[in-house]
Amino acid sequence: MSDFTPSPGEKNRAEAELLRDRDSGSTPIDRSAHLEGAADSLVVADDIIAGYVPGVNILNGCDLYAKRGELVGIIGPNGAGKSTLLKALFGLVNVRSGSVTLDGEDITNVKPNKLVSQGIGFVPQNNNVFPSLTIEENLQMGAFQAPSKFKERFEFVASLFPALADRRKQPAGSLSGGERQMVAMSRALMMDPSVILLDEPSAGLSPVLQDDVFIRTKQINTAGVTVIMVEQNASRCLQICDRGYVLDQGRNAYTGTGASLLKDPKVIELYLGTLAQA
Numbered sequence: 001m002s003d004f005t006p007s008p009g010e011k012n013r014a015e016a017e018l019l020r021d022r023d024s025g026s027t028p029i030d031r032s033a034h035l036e037g038a039a040d041s042l043v044v045a046d047d048i049i050a051g052y053v054p055g056v057n058i059l060n061g062c063d064l065y066a067k068r069g070e071l072v073g074i075i076g077p078n079g080a081g082k083s084t085l086l087k088a089l090f091g092l093v094n095v096r097s098g099s100v101t102l103d104g105e106d107i108t109n110v111k112p113n114k115l116v117s118q119g120i121g122f123v124p125q126n127n128n129v130f131p132s133l134t135i136e137e138n139l140q141m142g143a144f145q146a147p148s149k150f151k152e153r154f155e156f157v158a159s160l161f162p163a164l165a166d167r168r169k170q171p172a173g174s175l176s177g178g179e180r181q182m183v184a185m186s187r188a189l190m191m192d193p194s195v196i197l198l199d200e201p202s203a204g205l206s207p208v209l210q211d212d213v214f215i216r217t218k219q220i221n222t223a224g225v226t227v228i229m230v231e232q233n234a235s236r237c238l239q240i241c242d243r244g245y246v247l248d249q250g251r252n253a254y255t256g257t258g259a260s261l262l263k264d265p266k267v268i269e270l271y272l273g274t275l276a277q278a
């Protein structure tokens with residue numbers, strides 16, 4: 001993208017200025033660094049303003065990009081808008097201004113079922129399996145738009161999560177929290193996505209199972225899937241991600257490589273001190 005080509009989000013700049021909540025006082029976004037990094041990225045969220053209730057913006061100008069093959073982490077306090085940002089990428093919350101692109105194509109406010117067929121997998125924070133269905137049926141639901149892919153994709157997820165294949169006839173509702181998380185991640189992988197969005201995959205798990213989730217997430221990424229993950233276990237997330245974003249009050253507060261954020265005194269003081277204890 002040349003310096004003089006407006007991004008899709010910038011077309012709405014005037015509208016954005018009208019919508020923007022100017023009083024939150026958080027750190028301004030470095031737009032030029034974002035635009036430079038976003039060029040040729042697989043997923044770009046550009047200056048997103050979004051919310052659920054008319055007149056109330058939850059995201060107040062969020063930027064994010066993920067290059068093909070990257071593992072990108074999003075951390076921040078409760079209520080910062082992390083889940084809302086993932087939902088904005090996946091067409092589940094109304095984007096009022098700004099844009100989302102996938103491989104350069106505008107997908108702002110495109111419906112989730114279309115996005116799945118375009119290569120985005122989403123694992124929500126809660127209620128992410130069908131408890132009355134077996135593991136196998138859950139995975140069939142993940143592949144319902146392309147049932148002919150089922151066998152090949154089942155073999156792929158079984159290579160990542162062998163325990164699921166062994167227990168494929170077991171209802172998902174009878175699984176432990178960690179096992180359910182594996183089913184949910186596998187379901188999202190059934191359509192062979194180019195990018196997978198994970199919302200707090202380690203939440204509610206024991207430390208050992210949390211470790212397992214981070215290891216699996218890294219494996220999924222190593223297998224070629226771009227990963228954008230929201231995490232409450234901020235330090236562990238920053239350890240495995242290539243780059244991270246700290247969200248606060250619906251805005252980007254800090255961004256950088258996982259390693260640089262982990263040792264940034266301001267990030268440690270404001271966001272890792274208590275969050276890192278998880």
Ligand SMILES: Nc1ncnc2c1ncn2[C@@H]1O[C@H](COP(=O)(O)OP(=O)(O)OP(=O)(O)O)[C@@H](O)[C@H]1O
Pocket residue numbers: 052053058076077078079080081082083084085232
């Ligand atoms: N469906 C909804 N309708 C209205 N407001 C909502 C809805 N979902 C979330 N919100 C509000 O949006 C804000 C951001 O919520 P969000 O779930 O994105 O935060 P989060 O950073 O994911 O927090 P957590 O770490 O607790 O998961 C909160 O004030 C929340 O109350």
Ligand SMILES: [Mg+2]
Pocket residue numbers: 082083084125200
């Ligand atoms: Mg959340």
